Amino acid sequence: MNTKTSILALMVAATATTAAAEGELNLYSSRHYDTDERLYSDFTEATGITINRIEGKADELIERMKAEGANSPADILLTVDTSRLERAKDAGVLQSIESDVLEARVPAYMQDEDNQWFGFSQRARIIFFDKTDVTNPPKSYVDLADPAYAGKVCHRSSSNVYSQTLLASVIANHGEEAAKGWAKGVVDNFARDPQGGDTDQLRGLVSGECDISISNTYYFARAIRKDVDGLPADARANIGWVFPAQNAEGAHMNLSGGGVAANAPNKDNAIKFMEYLASDQAQQYFSAGNDEYPAVPGVGISPSVATLGMFKPDDLDATTIANNVPAAQKIFNEVGWK
Template sequence: MRALILASLMSATALPVLAQEVNVYSHRQPELLKPLTDAFTAQTGITVNTAFVDKGMVERLQAEGDRSPADLVMTVDVARLGELKNAGVTQTVEAESLNVVPETLRDADRNWFGLTTRARIVYASKERVADGEVTTYEDLADPKWKGRICTRSFTNDYNVALTAAYLAHHGADATKAWLEGLKANLARKPEGGDRDQVKAIWAGQCDISLGNTYYMGAMLKDDEQKQWAESVRIVFPTFEGGGTHVNVSGVAMTASAPNKEAAQQLMDFLVSDEAQKIYAETNSEFPVSDHVERSELVASWGAFTPDSVSLSEISKLRPEALTLIEQVNFDG
């Protein structure tokens, strides 16, 4: 009997131990990810533990080091993704399944991958801005817009990324001149967030603003903000010789992921057609996969051509872009 028990124990310990959980540090509120994580758990039986980390994600991962429980990081904006990579707290992921993400929307070294995209567009007053009156980002520096533009701080990550994209297209001198022209056209000092700019258009304080597309979806769900959203239309400007600037929400595997196989399964799921549809519709964003249609609301905003400049290049140009923004004292 003793021999049988010993043999049974040896046999049991020889079996592979499969991870039954994956831990995610998220810049987004867990409730925004819950439809995704619930679907993944239903499909695989793997539990997803999500920790909301609003600030200091890099510092937290560095402090935790090899003891970090985090397997994946989910965040927004190429700036945050690039910061994670540059800090050495992520790792390369070679899985072919992730090739569904276009090269322009993933890190050149495969340290991070876009999951959804959002366009940096113009919100234009339906009453005071004619169709076709604004078509390019370059046009925003035209004196015809003097006193008519609202924006949040240009040192905000979204606007720094847009400036870096402008820099990629036109170089430093032209970008500085564009920033000076855009600043001269402001109706007020930069303040608030993207939705605050739409409120200002509704209130008649300005005629156009810069913003991310998904804020339209968020405003339409809010009883107070719905009237702001209904006072504007979305315009997809382009760069001269390019397309509309887009940014991403994305995912990266941590350098010390303790549940690497389970984390890889979750990454595979996140780029699947099922997850792409859930994530994009929940957040009013665009799927990165060409196989997945946009939600009815997002599709109603119209078609556009994303810019061809890769987000990896934009990430590299961010420091220079921020320097130019500070040189012209844009927010001053």
Template sequence: MRYRSRAVTGLALLASSFVASAPALADGEVNIYSYRQPYLIQPLLDAFTADTGIKTNVIFASKGLSERIATEGANSPADVMMTVDIGRLDAAVQLGITAPIASETISENIPAQFRDPVGHWIGLTSRARVVYASKERVDQDTITYEELADPKWRGRICTRSGQHVYTLGLIASMIAHHGEEKTEEWLIGLRDNLARKPAGNDRAQVKSVYAGECDISLGNTYYMGKMETNDKEPEQKEWAASVRLIFPNAEGRGTHVNLSGVVLSKNAPNRNNAIALIEYLTSPKAQEIYADSNFEYPVTPGVPVSERVKSWGVLKPDSMPLSDIAKFRKAASEMVDRVAFDDGPAS
């Protein structure tokens, strides 16, 4: 039996969907729990089914999937879980819901820096944490993360919550490079340079630059593509046109990147099909589909970025393994609270 959910956003609804339909255990299927919205991954899944004959069944939720798999235990129908951010991938491992993947195909396709050293998670695409700069009010075309604490930016920076996974990833990378003491000094300087309390998503920060509330903001690269092509909300095209992307630390260690990725469920009922899916998602064909449809960077070497992404400039990614950065996420979260980052510059 096949089950599918298009917009399940709460655990209660997610639970009821399993009561209403039995898990798919047929040889020709694979069951996917996804934090990634179905429309983002459907082109990939359709191509996988066309090439392999294996059906894909998707449950989508915005939160709680890792905990759901842990609660379901040995009876979980989940074969794989797709998510974003190294923090969520690492959290799944810490919950004990994943199994290591031993695959020569995956090892050949995905560089070691984008894989868990033991194989518990696999990166599928990357996105860079960049600066969105006003075309009218910012002249420079280079910047570093460290510079964001410079007083010259006082009252000119917008960002989302310090406790959001994207922000924690950046702070954790700063700790990995500079240690906790220097990173805390930096975070205080960044806090004091904020134009307002952190609030909203990455697109909201660009809207604030467009409105003149701040001059630069922090955001993921793919949001530029989402705004530039948003025909349903054309005002977002105006926001995007008001800014340009600057890749921090491009002349040094490189720009901080994060991942979308996948894990194999420890109790996967369709294990072979699950591994086949993960191998497929790391293939050049699938990586190119991802790159074209989601404005993200392929992690399989040799796969080109889309023309739109290429137009934003050249990405030199930080080469530090994300598994090393993930170790400092707890320290990053504690630091955000300690300096009252989310209280804004008045704190």
């Protein structure tokens, strides 16, 4: 068999000779993207396994799994961001699994050290700026605290997981004291109080409320691929971007991933689904359908994502980032980052 044969093709071949894979899979997901429907339908078509979904916010799903205990029907939890995956692990709602496929395909820094969760897609958290007003944009996260950018920076609130994991990565790369000074400097440079989501930070550039903002790449790539309210093509033409810290640690990456539930009634099917998410077909769809970067090296990216260009990612271990989130929240409180 050609070594490039996808995991999905292998599953199709297996199900042609046996019905053993048929059954159900109960998926708890906080991924709110309509484009994920294709992931689910392709898996069912290939394996005969029916996916039953419960969707909600990550923290609510974790609490639900805790409350359900040993009687929980959940087989898999899918969610966004390292901190939430680690939160689920700490809550005891995930279990360690063994999978040669996942070990081989998902880079080690995107795996939980106990194999309780794995990353399946990535988003780079980068700097966007108004090219008409900023001729010398920040080249790194550290630069965002430079007084030269006073009154220019927009960012999300400190309660947002993207903010928390970014600061957690700054702590890991530069130390806690330096991270505190950085956070204070960014607060001093705010153009407005933290508010809204990533798309709102980009809209702030269009409206003129700010000249520099931080956003995950897939929000901007989505606006390239299709119409997004408040980000018309003529306005986007004035927005530039910088992949930070290219001469240092690289651009911070947010993960979307999942793990097998601690009391999964359909554990074998859950592992099959996790392995499917690491297949070439599913990995390509994370990019084509939701403008994300694949977790598996060598998988092609969509044109909208490719428009942003090549860059060096920060390959800081995801568990290390998650472990620094409590310290990040403490710093946010101390420096007055709302």
